[in-house]
Amino acid sequence: MCAALPTYDDVVAAASRLAGHAWRTPVLRSPAMDAWVGAELFFKCENLQRTGAFKFRGAFNALARFDAGQRRRGAVAFSGGNHAQGIALAGQVLGIPVVVVMPRDAAASKVEATRACGAQVVLYDRQVDDREAITRRLAEERGMTLIPPYDHADVIAGQGTVTRELLEETGPLDALFVCQGGGGLLGGAVLVKDQLSPGCLLYGVEPQAGNHGQQSLRRGAIVHIEPPDTIADGARAQHLGALTFGLIHRGVTDIVAVPDHTLRECLRMFAQAMKLVVEPTGCLGLAAARYAGLPLPGKRVGIIISGGNVDLARYAALLSVDECLCGEATAGPASAARLQLNGISS
Numbered sequence: 001m002c003a004a005l006p007t008y009d010d011v012v013a014a015a016s017r018l019a020g021h022a023w024r025t026p027v028l029r030s031p032a033m034d035a036w037v038g039a040e041l042f043f044k045c046e047n048l049q050r051t052g053a054f055k056f057r058g059a060f061n062a063l064a065r066f067d068a069g070q071r072r073r074g075a076v077a078f079s080g081g082n083h084a085q086g087i088a089l090a091g092q093v094l095g096i097p098v099v100v101v102m103p104r105d106a107a108a109s110k111v112e113a114t115r116a117c118g119a120q121v122v123l124y125d126r127q128v129d130d131r132e133a134i135t136r137r138l139a140e141e142r143g144m145t146l147i148p149p150y151d152h153a154d155v156i157a158g159q160g161t162v163t164r165e166l167l168e169e170t171g172p173l174d175a176l177f178v179c180q181g182g183g184g185l186l187g188g189a190v191l192v193k194d195q196l197s198p199g200c201l202l203y204g205v206e207p208q209a210g211n212h213g214q215q216s217l218r219r220g221a222i223v224h225i226e227p228p229d230t231i232a233d234g235a236r237a238q239h240l241g242a243l244t245f246g247l248i249h250r251g252v253t254d255i256v257a258v259p260d261h262t263l264r265e266c267l268r269m270f271a272q273a274m275k276l277v278v279e280p281t282g283c284l285g286l287a288a289a290r291y292a293g294l295p296l297p298g299k300r301v302g303i304i305i306s307g308g309n310v311d312l313a314r315y316a317a318l319l320s321v322d323e324c325l326c327g328e329a330t331a332g333p334a335s336a337a338r339l340q341l342n343g344i345s346s
């Protein structure tokens with residue numbers, strides 16, 4: 001079709017490029033979480049990665065492969081989220097200039113964090129401007145290389161190192177849950193699972209309001225959706241890419257979609273039971289393990305926590321029980337009372 005799919009060997013090569021630059025994040029256990037879900041859980045904590053999300057891995061791997069001319073001219077990306085900070089830091093570490101095209105209404109903290117890593121930020125107006133056209137023009141005028149957030153072989157291979165580190169530490173697992181937006185993290189997981197834990201069931205997890213991956217898997221072709229309305233702001237991609245769809249179609253057991261109120265429950269559980277700050281998108285994996293009704297009892301289950309970047313004021317609002325019950329969680333399987341009991345008994 002177009003570019004070739006990356007392979008497990010590409011993940012291994014990415015791991016050696018990343019050594020000494022990306023943190024080897026911890027794999028944490030929690031008896032309280034095991035009891036809450038009814039399985040033996042292994043959490044890979046990319047919320048503790050540099051820049052607070054796994055995106056640094058893919059961006060760094062892509063930039064580290066630049067030739068001398070590309071290094072001099074630099075990289076350009078468009079992102080309002082974690083890819084912006086990931087590529088900015090990767091550029092800083094490697095001494096490669098980076099321009100990030102961000103929406104004017106992006107969180108001030110994200111724009112600041114991106115600038116703090118030495119990247120030039122170009123702001124655009126969501127209502128008026130075409131960000132892809134702006135990015136393309138920058139790429140042409142300055143000869144910069146465009147690095148997309150997920151549909152790029154080197155990015156996918158870099159993200160694959162998350163699953164590789166997890167499985168190296170745990171050995172084979174029965175099931176693995178991976179947060180999914182455009183599918184870079186999940187595509188990387190496919191490459192690694194096939195090699196290190198072939199019998200493992202692999203689930204992508206996306207927000208119910210933006211279940212384009214699930215629809216694509218059912219249809220056997222990439223489905224495009226309108227911008228989804230969800231608190232999982234790291235999973236607002238509107239479609240999979242050609243590469244990520246190819247991998248996901250080949251190697252994923254299923255894609256599970258979870259409603260936003262389950263993400264809030266999980267965000268609070270992470271804080272209470274594990275003392276971890278996790279952003280709503282990073283809660284997708286746990287939400288599926290807890291609420292999707294899959295037969296997990298007694299199984300060894302991996303969960304990737306993809307990131308922890310959330311403004312403190314928003315985080316406080318999400319933690320507050322009053323704030324989160326707003327009428328929709330009543331039908332959900334976990335009540336606020338149950339959550340508190342779990343905390344006390346842990």
Ligand SMILES: *Cc1c(COP(=O)(O)O)cnc(C)c1O
Pocket residue numbers: 053054055081082083149150159179180181182183184185186234235237279281282306307308
């Ligand atoms: C980007 C991102 C995702 C989704 O990753 P994809 O590779 O686009 O599927 C999930 N969680 C967080 C925290 C992210 O930043």
